[in-house]
Amino acid sequence: MADEWLKQTARPVKVAQVDATSPNVARVWNYLVGGRDNFEADRRAARQLVAVSPVMAQVGPATRAFHRRVVRYLAESGVRQFLDVGTGMPTAGNTHDIAQEVAPECRVVYVDNDPVVLAHARALLTSTPEGVTSYIDADATEPEKILSESRATLDLSRPVAVILIDILNFITGEAHPARIVATLMGAMVPGSFLVVMQPASDLDPLIESAADRWNQIAPTPVTVRTRAEVTAWTEGLTLLEPGVVQVTQWRPGDPEPGHDGKPGDVMPLYGFVAAKP
Secondary structure (H helix, E strand, O other): OHHHHHHHOOOOOOOOOOOOOOOOHHHHHHHHOOOOOOOHHHHHHHHHHHHHOOOHHHHHHHHHHHHHHHHHHHHHOOOOEEEEEOOOOOOOOOHHHHHHHHOOOOEEEEEEOOHHHHHOHHHOOOOOOOOEEEEEEOOOOOHHHHHHHHOOOOOOOOOOEEEEEOOHHHOOHHHOHHHHHHHHHHOOOOOOEEEEEEEEOOOOHHHHHHHHHHHHHOOOOOOOEOHHHHHHHHOOOEEOOOOOEEHHHOOOOOOOOOOOOOOOOOOOEEEEEEEOO
């Protein structure tokens, strides 16, 4: 199916070079949220993470539930443009699915540089007739490129919700998350929003152990961070209530399918939504 799309599309694309022997971030995450687009190496890596830190079995569903609540809240609040950076493998309940269910005219741009994700991008390149869904092949460490190419779909003179879920934790060094956030939000007009999810280092010590294990077995290292480090990314923005909290505590609604956590359980993932004043 992906091969047929690659033949038919007018956009320049690259064919995925798939290494089924090494765990891939997008495919491991796909497995953790109940998807089927993964290999035994990915499933084995995920099982190792869960063995080290049992809560890892729930981080995928909890993150997806946070994502759904946030996108629905923003769309119901009037946001009609979304820039989803590091989108990962297509699954049910993508940003455009949720936003366009609320407002069919929503325009959504997905950003990823993983050829595995690109090979499945046909699922993302769908939209309501009233709206637009597009895809940018770019790295999250290239915010200037992301902004430049997103202008083909988004009107940056109008508010945009920038979504950075499970992506800043894979960025370190000179491409520091603070620089990426500042560059992206610096190009947005007042009334825009920033959405972030970042694994926490100060809520459950076993998560650090899981991160260490991941860094031993996978080519893409992960970094967990404290609440203070995550909160620093909101400088110049206005945090929406309830602030920087565990994702399960961000405006929770009815119990989410696939999330077996109980009230009071620790979910070592920080999430927040902030507005540009």
